[in-house]
Amino acid sequence: MSGSHDVIVVGAGPAGGEAALAASGAGLRVALIDEGPAPGGQVWRAPRTAQAQAAAARDPDGRQGGALRKRLRDASVTLLAGAEVWDAEPGFVVQCLAATGNHALQAPRLILATGAMERVLPFPGWTTPGVFGLAAATAIMKSEKTLPGKEIVIAGQGPLLIAVAVKALELGLRPRAIVDRAGPRDWLRAAPAFAAMPSMLARGARWMARLKAAGVPILRQSAVVSAGGCSALDGVTVRHLPSGRETEIAADTLYIGNGLTPADELHRLLGAAQTRDRLRGGCRTEVDADQRTSVPGLYAAGDGAGVHGALPSVFQGQIAGLAAARDHGALDADAFAARSRPARRRLARALRFADASCRLMTFPEDDLAEMPPDCVVCRCEDVRRSDIEAAMASGAADMNQLKHFTRLGMGPCQGRMCGLNAAGLLAPEGDLRFTPRAPVRPVSMDRLIGEFDYSDIPVPKPAPL
Amino acid sequence: MTRTDYDLAVIGGGIQGASVALFAAREGMRVVLFDKGALARQASGTNAGTLTMQMTRAALIPYALKAHEMWVNAPQWLGHDVGVVACDGLSLAFTEAEEEILSQRAEARSAAGAPIRLVSSREAARIEPGVNPGIRMASHCSVDGYANAYLTGLAYRRALVEAGVELREYTPVSGLGSSGRGYDIRTEGGGVTARQVVLAGGVWIEPMLKWLGIDLPIKTLINQLAVTERAAPVMRTVLGIASGLLSLKQYPHGTVVIGGGWQGEGDRDSGTHRATAASAVGNARLAVHAIPSLRRSRIVRIWTGFEAETADALPAVGPVPGHPGAWVIGSVHSGYTSAPYMARCLTQAILGRPPEMPLFPIDRLLPGHGSH
Amino acid sequence: MIENEAIQLVVDGKPVDCVPGQTVAGALLAQGIYAFRASPGAGTPRGPFCMMGACQECAIEIDGVVRRACQTPVAPGMVLRLRGAGAAE
Ligand SMILES: Cc1cc2nc3c(=O)[nH]c(=O)nc-3n(C[C@H](O)[C@H](O)[C@H](O)COP(=O)(O)OP(=O)(O)OC[C@H]3O[C@@H](n4cnc5c(N)ncnc54)[C@H](O)[C@@H]3O)c2cc1C
Ligand code: FES
Numbered sequence: 001m002s003g004s005h006d007v008i009v010v011g012a013g014p015a016g017g018e019a020a021l022a023a024s025g026a027g028l029r030v031a032l033i034d035e036g037p038a039p040g041g042q043v044w045r046a047p048r049t050a051q052a053q054a055a056a057a058r059d060p061d062g063r064q065g066g067a068l069r070k071r072l073r074d075a076s077v078t079l080l081a082g083a084e085v086w087d088a089e090p091g092f093v094v095q096c097l098a099a100t101g102n103h104a105l106q107a108p109r110l111i112l113a114t115g116a117m118e119r120v121l122p123f124p125g126w127t128t129p130g131v132f133g134l135a136a137a138t139a140i141m142k143s144e145k146t147l148p149g150k151e152i153v154i155a156g157q158g159p160l161l162i163a164v165a166v167k168a169l170e171l172g173l174r175p176r177a178i179v180d181r182a183g184p185r186d187w188l189r190a191a192p193a194f195a196a197m198p199s200m201l202a203r204g205a206r207w208m209a210r211l212k213a214a215g216v217p218i219l220r221q222s223a224v225v226s227a228g229g230c231s232a233l234d235g236v237t238v239r240h241l242p243s244g245r246e247t248e249i250a251a252d253t254l255y256i257g258n259g260l261t262p263a264d265e266l267h268r269l270l271g272a273a274q275t276r277d278r279l280r281g282g283c284r285t286e287v288d289a290d291q292r293t294s295v296p297g298l299y300a301a302g303d304g305a306g307v308h309g310a311l312p313s314v315f316q317g318q319i320a321g322l323a324a325a326r327d328h329g330a331l332d333a334d335a336f337a338a339r340s341r342p343a344r345r346r347l348a349r350a351l352r353f354a355d356a357s358c359r360l361m362t363f364p365e366d367d368l369a370e371m372p373p374d375c376v377v378c379r380c381e382d383v384r385r386s387d388i389e390a391a392m393a394s395g396a397a398d399m400n401q402l403k404h405f406t407r408l409g410m411g412p413c414q415g416r417m418c419g420l421n422a423a424g425l426l427a428p429e430g431d432l433r434f435t436p437r438a439p440v441r442p443v444s445m446d447r448l449i450g451e452f453d454y455s456d457i458p459v460p461k462p463a464p465l
Numbered sequence: 466m467t468r469t470d471y472d473l474a475v476i477g478g479g480i481q482g483a484s485v486a487l488f489a490a491r492e493g494m495r496v497v498l499f500d501k502g503a504l505a506r507q508a509s510g511t512n513a514g515t516l517t518m519q520m521t522r523a524a525l526i527p528y529a530l531k532a533h534e535m536w537v538n539a540p541q542w543l544g545h546d547v548g549v550v551a552c553d554g555l556s557l558a559f560t561e562a563e564e565e566i567l568s569q570r571a572e573a574r575s576a577a578g579a580p581i582r583l584v585s586s587r588e589a590a591r592i593e594p595g596v597n598p599g600i601r602m603a604s605h606c607s608v609d610g611y612a613n614a615y616l617t618g619l620a621y622r623r624a625l626v627e628a629g630v631e632l633r634e635y636t637p638v639s640g641l642g643s644s645g646r647g648y649d650i651r652t653e654g655g656g657v658t659a660r661q662v663v664l665a666g667g668v669w670i671e672p673m674l675k676w677l678g679i680d681l682p683i684k685t686l687i688n689q690l691a692v693t694e695r696a697a698p699v700m701r702t703v704l705g706i707a708s709g710l711l712s713l714k715q716y717p718h719g720t721v722v723i724g725g726g727w728q729g730e731g732d733r734d735s736g737t738h739r740a741t742a743a744s745a746v747g748n749a750r751l752a753v754h755a756i757p758s759l760r761r762s763r764i765v766r767i768w769t770g771f772e773a774e775t776a777d778a779l780p781a782v783g784p785v786p787g788h789p790g791a792w793v794i795g796s797v798h799s800g801y802t803s804a805p806y807m808a809r810c811l812t813q814a815i816l817g818r819p820p821e822m823p824l825f826p827i828d829r830l831l832p833g834h835g836s837h
Numbered sequence: 838m839i840e841n842e843a844i845q846l847v848v849d850g851k852p853v854d855c856v857p858g859q860t861v862a863g864a865l866l867a868q869g870i871y872a873f874r875a876s877p878g879a880g881t882p883r884g885p886f887c888m889m890g891a892c893q894e895c896a897i898e899i900d901g902v903v904r905r906a907c908q909t910p911v912a913p914g915m916v917l918r919l920r921g922a923g924a925a926e
Contacts, residue, residue: 129871129884136888
C-alpha cells in the first residue's frame, strides 16, 4: 500500500471523496486515506450494523453516502480506510497507521479534506460520563442506528439540534428538552438563506412539526451551564440567558455542541497560511479560487479548510481534485475550466445557505470569560480555568508556556479539545495556537514499529566519549 | 523608569544564561537578561531532562557530578521545582560489539569519577524489572536521574524575578559594540550598556561571537524526542544503550520520554526544525527493545530541538579572547545536566574569583591556534 | 456482507454481547456502560465524548494495547480492559 501516487487525498468525506474522484477521473493515480472504516466522513458516515444499513437506504444522507462509496469502488482510486494519518512531510510524504502497520505514501500533490471537529463551550460537569458531543449523536446513529440514553437532553446551537432530536424520536426516544442558545430572531434572520434551498427548508419545517407533535420542549436563548453526577450524569442545569433564571432537568445523557472547527492539524503542520475567521470555525486556511493553499502542491477543501458544511464541501472537493489534475498537466486550461464550471456555479449557490447555518453555529467566544474558575478546560490533564489563570499570573503569555506551566494540551487529545478555549482565555483578541507537531494523532507504538529485528534498527554512530 | 546601564548583560535565556544571570544577581550584580523568545524555550525547555553520567563525556564527569548534586537540591538554591528525580541508571548491551563499547565507556567514565560498574543481565533485571531479559550485560550508575525540562522556564522565571534580574523576553539582541564602560547591547527598542556581557545563545553563540569578530564554528544537532501518554508504571530507572543512542525514563505522572540523539531536520538560521518519521520509528523500536511493555502505549508528541556542538565536542565556556569583560557559555555536551555547575564556575570568573573547576576557554578552537 | 450473529466480547473478565459492525464504544454504551476510564491526573470517571476519534476519552486497553474504542470495530473474543488506559495505578 505504501508507494508513490500523483496525488494523495486525506479525508474521504464529501470533499475528499469528490476530490479523489475528480482527480482520478482526469487520469491521476490517486490514494485516498481515511481513519474511518469506510468513506463518507462525518455527514455521510457509512452504516456499520445491519440495522443501520437498512435505515441508511431510507435517509438522504445515507443514500448520498452510499452513492459516494459506490462511485469510489467503481473508480480506480487506491483507498486506505481505517488508516490514521499522523505525519505529513513537505514534498509530500504522508505517514499513516493502519491495522497492517505504518505506511508511507508519497506524491507531489496533497489534498487535505480532513473535515471538522466539534467545539463545546466547557461547563462544570462536561467531563461526566453521559455527556457527549452533539456530533457524537449523529455519528453513532448513522453507523449503529442507536442512541445511548433514556432521558436525553439535546443542547447547544445550530441546525444539528433539530436533526438529532428528530432522529432520536425515530429511535423511540423522546428528548426531555432541546436547549438552544439561539432565539427565534436568530432563526428568522437565517430564513431567507435557507429559503434558497427549498428542499432543506421543507425538511426543517417537517422536523419542527414532528417535534411539536411529540411535545418536545424547546428552550430558546438557553444554555446548559452545569451537569451533575459523578460517574454517571444525573441532571443538567439550564440557564435562560436573558433572565439568568435556572432550571434543573433530570437526564442521564446530554448531547451538546457549539459548532464546528476545522480539523486543520495537517494544514498547520505543513505551514499553510491561515486567517482568523469566526464564521468558518475560528480559523480558515487561505485558498485561491481553485483551492490551492499557500504551500505549493498543497490543496485544501471542505470543512478542514474552513467550516462551510457538506454541500459546499462537495464542490470545493471537485474543484480541488480538478486543480490538482490541472497542475499535474493532466488537464489543459480549457478542459479544466469546462470541467470545473458546474462545480463553481453550484458552490456559489450552496455558500449562501451554508453561511446562514454557520452563523447559527458560530462559537460563543465571549462566553468563555463566564466560565467558573473550577471548570475543567483541558480534559486530558484536568487543567481548570483557575490553573490557567495562575499560569498567566506567573508570566505565561503564549500557548507553549501555558502548556509547560500547566500540562494543558499535553494529553492524548493533543490540545484538540482545549486549545482554542485556552487560547480564548489567554488572549481573547489574540490568535494563539499551539505549535503544530506530529504526530497529529496519538500513535500506537505497536502499529508504528511492527515486528522487527534488533539488527535492523539503523542505530546511528555512537556519540563521542 | 527602566534603567539602561548594568553590571552584566546576559544574552540568551536558556539554562546556561539564566543560571549565570541568577548567580550573578545573587552576588549583588545588576543584571539584565535578554531572550529572543520566552525563557528556556529552546534546548533548555525542550530537552529530555536526563541528568545522567552515562551519556556525559568523560572529561565532563566531574562537572556533571557536582551539577547532579545541585539538581537534586534545586529547591534549596533555585527555590523552585523542576521535578528532579534521582534514581538508578542502566546502560544496556544487546550485542557482543555493544558489550565492548559498554566496558570501555564504563571504565573511562568511572576513571573520571562516576560511580559506574558493570552488572550481569540478572542483576540488571533486578534493578530494572521491566528490562528486556535478552540483554547481555549492563553498566549501572548509582548517580542518575532526570528533571522535567519543560518546567525550567517557569522555575527560572520565578527565581530570576525574585533575585532582581531584569527580564527582557521576546527581545532579540541584534548586535554588540564596545563602549567606554563596557558593551552596548543593541535591540530593536533601543539598547542598554553593561560592564560585562555573557553570550549564552545555545546554537546561536556562533552568530553572537561574530558580533565581536570571532569566528567559532558551531555544529547544530537536531535532536528528536517523543513522549507517550500517561501509563501505569513500566520502568523505574533511566535507561540507555551502550552506543548512547537511547535515553528512556518514566516520569512520576506516567509519561515515558524517549530520546537519545536521533536526528530530525532543520536549520539554525531560519530557526525551524521538524521531526522525521524515520527517526521516530527507529527510536521507538530501540525503546521497545529495551522495555518491551512500552509496545502497548501510544506516542502523543514528537518534537525536536537544537543542540550546539564545537569541533572537539567539548564546551565553549570562558572569556572571549581580546574582549575583556565578554564571556561565552554553551556547547556543553549533555548540557542540561552540567549547566548549573558550569554556570557557577563561569560566574565566579565573572566576579573576578578563581573558578572552582577549570573553564573551557575557546582559544583552542579558533583559527590560528596550534593544536595543544 | 455483515453477518447478523451476535458477537461476544470480554470486558474486565465478563462477557458482553454485541452486534457485528458495532464499534467497541457503541457496544459498551448499548450495555449502559458509560464510564470507560479515569482521567490520569485527577482520577475522575470518563467515557466517550466525541465519538469521532478526536477527544481520546474512549481510549482503553483492547487486546492488550491502548486504542480508541469509538474507532475500533468489535471482533469475536476481543478482550477489553476498562481503566487500563492512562490510569497510573
Ligand atoms: C532535544 C534535546 C534533548 C536533550 N537532552 C538532554 C538531556 O537529556 N540531558 C542533558 O543533560 N542535556 C540534553 N540536551 C542538551 C541540553 O538541552 C543543552 O545542552 C542545554 O539546554 C543548552 O543550554 P543553553 O542555555 O546553552 O542553550 P539554549 O537553551 O538553546 O538557550 C539559548 C537561548 O538563547 C536565545 N537567543 C539566541 N539568539 C538570541 C539573540 N540574538 N537575542 C536574544 N536571545 C537569543 C534563545 O532564544 C535561547 O533561549 C538536549 C538537547 C536537545 C535539543
Ligand atoms: S470518543 Fe472521542 S476519541 Fe473516541
